[in-house]
Amino acid sequence: MDTGNLLYAQSGGVTAVINATVCAVIQACQRRKIKVFAARNGIIGALREELFDLGKEDRAMIAALRHTPGGAFGSCRFKLKSLEADRAHYERLIAVLRAHDIRYFLYNGGNDSADTSLKITQIAQALGYPLQVIGVPKTVDNDLPLTDSCPGFGSVAKYTAVSVLEASLDVAAMCESSTKVFVMEVMGRHAGWIAAAAGLAGKRASDPPHIILFPEVPFDEPKFLARVKATVESVGYCTVVVSEGLKNADGKFLAEAGTTDAFGHTQLGGVGPLIAQIVKARLGYKFHWAVPDYLQRSARHIASKVDAEQAYAVGKAAVDYALAGDSGVMPIIRRTSNTPFKWKIVKAPLTKIANIEKKLPPNFITADGFGITAAARRYFEPLIRGEDPPPYDKVSGLPKYAVLKGRLVKKKLPAYPLADR
Amino acid sequence: MDTGNLLYAQSGGVTAVINATVCAVIQACQRRKIKVFAARNGIIGALREELFDLGKEDRAMIAALRHTPGGAFGSCRFKLKSLEADRAHYERLIAVLRAHDIRYFLYNGGNDSADTSLKITQIAQALGYPLQVIGVPKTVDNDLPLTDSCPGFGSVAKYTAVSVLEASLDVAAMCESSTKVFVMEVMGRHAGWIAAAAGLAGKRASDPPHIILFPEVPFDEPKFLARVKATVESVGYCTVVVSEGLKNADGKFLAEAGTTDAFGHTQLGGVGPLIAQIVKARLGYKFHWAVPDYLQRSARHIASKVDAEQAYAVGKAAVDYALAGDSGVMPIIRRTSNTPFKWKIVKAPLTKIANIEKKLPPNFITADGFGITAAARRYFEPLIRGEDPPPYDKVSGLPKYAVLKGRLVKKKLPAYPLADR
Numbered sequence: 001m002d003t004g005n006l007l008y009a010q011s012g013g014v015t016a017v018i019n020a021t022v023c024a025v026i027q028a029c030q031r032r033k034i035k036v037f038a039a040r041n042g043i044i045g046a047l048r049e050e051l052f053d054l055g056k057e058d059r060a061m062i063a064a065l066r067h068t069p070g071g072a073f074g075s076c077r078f079k080l081k082s083l084e085a086d087r088a089h090y091e092r093l094i095a096v097l098r099a100h101d102i103r104y105f106l107y108n109g110g111n112d113s114a115d116t117s118l119k120i121t122q123i124a125q126a127l128g129y130p131l132q133v134i135g136v137p138k139t140v141d142n143d144l145p146l147t148d149s150c151p152g153f154g155s156v157a158k159y160t161a162v163s164v165l166e167a168s169l170d171v172a173a174m175c176e177s178s179t180k181v182f183v184m185e186v187m188g189r190h191a192g193w194i195a196a197a198a199g200l201a202g203k204r205a206s207d208p209p210h211i212i213l214f215p216e217v218p219f220d221e222p223k224f225l226a227r228v229k230a231t232v233e234s235v236g237y238c239t240v241v242v243s244e245g246l247k248n249a250d251g252k253f254l255a256e257a258g259t260t261d262a263f264g265h266t267q268l269g270g271v272g273p274l275i276a277q278i279v280k281a282r283l284g285y286k287f288h289w290a291v292p293d294y295l296q297r298s299a300r301h302i303a304s305k306v307d308a309e310q311a312y313a314v315g316k317a318a319v320d321y322a323l324a325g326d327s328g329v330m331p332i333i334r335r336t337s338n339t340p341f342k343w344k345i346v347k348a349p350l351t352k353i354a355n356i357e358k359k360l361p362p363n364f365i366t367a368d369g370f371g372i373t374a375a376a377r378r379y380f381e382p383l384i385r386g387e388d389p390p391p392y393d394k395v396s397g398l399p400k401y402a403v404l405k406g407r408l409v410k411k412k413l414p415a416y417p418l419a420d421r
Numbered sequence: 422m423d424t425g426n427l428l429y430a431q432s433g434g435v436t437a438v439i440n441a442t443v444c445a446v447i448q449a450c451q452r453r454k455i456k457v458f459a460a461r462n463g464i465i466g467a468l469r470e471e472l473f474d475l476g477k478e479d480r481a482m483i484a485a486l487r488h489t490p491g492g493a494f495g496s497c498r499f500k501l502k503s504l505e506a507d508r509a510h511y512e513r514l515i516a517v518l519r520a521h522d523i524r525y526f527l528y529n530g531g532n533d534s535a536d537t538s539l540k541i542t543q544i545a546q547a548l549g550y551p552l553q554v555i556g557v558p559k560t561v562d563n564d565l566p567l568t569d570s571c572p573g574f575g576s577v578a579k580y581t582a583v584s585v586l587e588a589s590l591d592v593a594a595m596c597e598s599s600t601k602v603f604v605m606e607v608m609g610r611h612a613g614w615i616a617a618a619a620g621l622a623g624k625r626a627s628d629p630p631h632i633i634l635f636p637e638v639p640f641d642e643p644k645f646l647a648r649v650k651a652t653v654e655s656v657g658y659c660t661v662v663v664s665e666g667l668k669n670a671d672g673k674f675l676a677e678a679g680t681t682d683a684f685g686h687t688q689l690g691g692v693g694p695l696i697a698q699i700v701k702a703r704l705g706y707k708f709h710w711a712v713p714d715y716l717q718r719s720a721r722h723i724a725s726k727v728d729a730e731q732a733y734a735v736g737k738a739a740v741d742y743a744l745a746g747d748s749g750v751m752p753i754i755r756r757t758s759n760t761p762f763k764w765k766i767v768k769a770p771l772t773k774i775a776n777i778e779k780k781l782p783p784n785f786i787t788a789d790g791f792g793i794t795a796a797a798r799r800y801f802e803p804l805i806r807g808e809d810p811p812p813y814d815k816v817s818g819l820p821k822y823a824v825l826k827g828r829l830v831k832k833k834l835p836a837y838p839l840a841d842r
Contacts, residue, residue: 014594041597070590076598158818165819166719169491173435176462177497182715293711298587302722384818397579397805398586
């Protein structure tokens with residue numbers, strides 16, 4: 001079985017721990033004596049035949065990937081369409097794989113990538129090219145079905161809960177004569193997973209965050225303002241966490257930057273300042289707002305240990321599955337016990353994952369629409385457990401993140417120009 | 422000498438390590454058998470006779486203050502005016518101190534607080550009340566004169582450099598097909614200390630941050646855009662750090678929220694998104710922006726060890742000075758050696774500190790106005806050295822920050838209503 005090479009590629013937004021997955025993939029391949037390549041900038045590099053030769057990298061740097069945020073080989077927002085519409089791309093991809101004797105393809109991403117993985121499985125079969133395709137889960141959005149959680153999510157959840165806790169201690173100290181309302185915008189285009197995780201920062205009603213604005217709950221301005229006012233009057237200040245995907249009663253995003261990304265999704269941003277301005281205009285309170293943006297999903301320094309371990313585990317399992325002859329599957333996380341928290345990796349078919357978004361369960365949101373329930377806490381809490389700090393340089397005071405050589409293998413095929421989309 | 426009680430109060434914006442200073446003050450007082458109070462919400466609580474009785478707090482919680490961000494007893498933005506204009510306030514303050522036999526007053530803040538400390542020294546002398554007044558340095562703005570750095574700054578500097586490094590790894594991974602320009606706004610109303618510290622994230626010209634926009638350098642849009650374009654074309658992406666205090670050639674802030682704080686300072690915010698929009702409008706690049714706001718100054722989880730140690734040291738020295746009979750002075754940090762980095766606490770007169778802002782030295786900014794020099798690195802680097810993580814709760818995954826009882830002492834004087842300002 002163990003013949004041929006393996007290609008790993010990343011897709012979509014990167015995370016604080018996706019490189020832990022790469023690290024596991026490379027180390028598993030090295031143990032199994034399988035030659036491993038990584039596509040530069042995801043599927044784009046695979047089509048361009050831009051493949052990093054990971055055999056040229058130092059083992060210490062490969063090990064350092066485990067604690068390095070971002071995507072070490074680059075990722076992309078480039079979605080392959082249907083087999084009919086993008087036939088040329090799929091055939092080119094198989095040609096590149098064939099040219100480098102790649103029999104195993106691991107695609108690390110979210111919903112879109114699972115769909116692409118599935119299509120690649122199909123085209124390989126149609127073309128009679130022997131290929132094991134494994135989807136590997138990754139997304140801070142935590143919206144993949146079947147898996148208990150998605151690698152990357154636990155770390156953004158921890159960053160968010162810790163940041164809300166810390167910033168609220170600051171606001172609490174100043175509220176008598178300064179800022180009374182603090183608004184923090186978090187990621188989550190269609191589902192409030194990250195917003196909900198912010199709720200872990202406090203347990204009592206007087207604890208921050210006092211109000212969470214979920215994409216799942218249409219924004220009700222009068223009700224929101226009444227809660228802000230009541231909170232400031234009873235607690236002294238009010239911390240609000242708002243999801244970038246907050247919508248009004250008509251289902252429209254409250255804030256739209258007016259541009260779209262390569263997948264046609266609207267680029268959001270700025271609902272935090274908007275909510276803060278509404279508070280100021282209606283209630284007159286002094287406000288501050290924060291939009292951590294990429295900081296939240298790249299904050300490896302405050303990664304969740306559980307998340308880092310799961311990210312590593314799915315990478316290792318993906319290689320195991322591929323070499324065992326599986327294809328069209330994804331290693332997912334199954335929670336086998338909540339107290340104590342236990343989990344294992346199991347296999348799931350991509351057909352049950354591709355293009356399916358897991359929504360935040362309605363029973364995770366309190367009846368008033370502004371907080372999280374005990375059921376939500378039971379789910380979220382284990383995911384942010386434990387710390388896994390990177391090593392720091394004693395002189396610079398900065399984390400020692402991996403720096404790779406990034407040697408590309410010699411191309412064997414003609415150039416393949418890709419138009420911008 | 423060791424008779425009477427000690428009152429500690431905080432003023433102005435809080436930091437990730439100001440509670441380390443409180444911790445030192447309380448522990449030093451306990452060792453010296455001095456009864457210690459903390460004013461609730463700074464000078465406001467001192468005027469209202471709202472004094473926390475720190476003898477009621479558990480020693481373990483006092484010790485936990487060393488790693489707890491925010492201001493444990495509350496701070497304020499409330500500046501006492503001249504002795505003539507605010508005579509009633511000053512006399513009330515002395516009455517409160519007299520009522521509780523307080524002979525030592527420690528005021529922990531920045532420039533404004535040093536000025537207030539000085540005036541309190543003067544009124545106590547004028548009224549014949551024996552009082553030792555010690556200013557204790559604290560400000561993320563790092564703009565106090567004489568001292569090598571200000572407690573609180575090293576930690577925001579470390580947070581900023583680490584965040585720029587991590588977010589840039591994310592952008593670098595995505596830039597081929599997604600975000601090309603990332604803009605991060607940092608604090609610093611009048612001086613670019615924090616913006617400059619961001620420069621520690623990288624050393625080579627191709628390293629992020631590629632452009633720093635300092636308050637000291639008037640914004641030159643064509644020159645800025647040309648640099649963004651050149652960076653995207655050579656590096657693939659461009660990370661921009663912009664100080665909230667960025668001004669145009671006329672000396673006006675680029676972004677003003679239109680409100681002022683209690684000291685009459687204009688409330689800033691939003692220059693990050695503004696710069697990002699300029700890039701989009703002129704160059705068409707896809708952008709993201711982040712405004713960490715309070716997150717940067719409260720991020721105790723990534724505090725600098727040097728900063729935490731210095732914050733503790735100034736608190737301890739302040740008690741020593743007060744009990745030794747000093748008044749009208751401040752413990753400051755003197756750097757005695759750069760390699761290896763060594764420092765000690767020395768005494769400085771408040772007359773040479775009050776209302777004087779230390780500007781970023783011109784030789785810290787590169788000739789092009791967009792980066793930091795080797796001299797700047799030599800100054801900044803030791804300040805972000807070392808980590809001092811808080812303990813974490815094994816179940817919640819959150820830092821274990823101090824929770825105090827906050828018992829107020831019984832009032833002895835009539836109420837003193839304070840009008841809002």
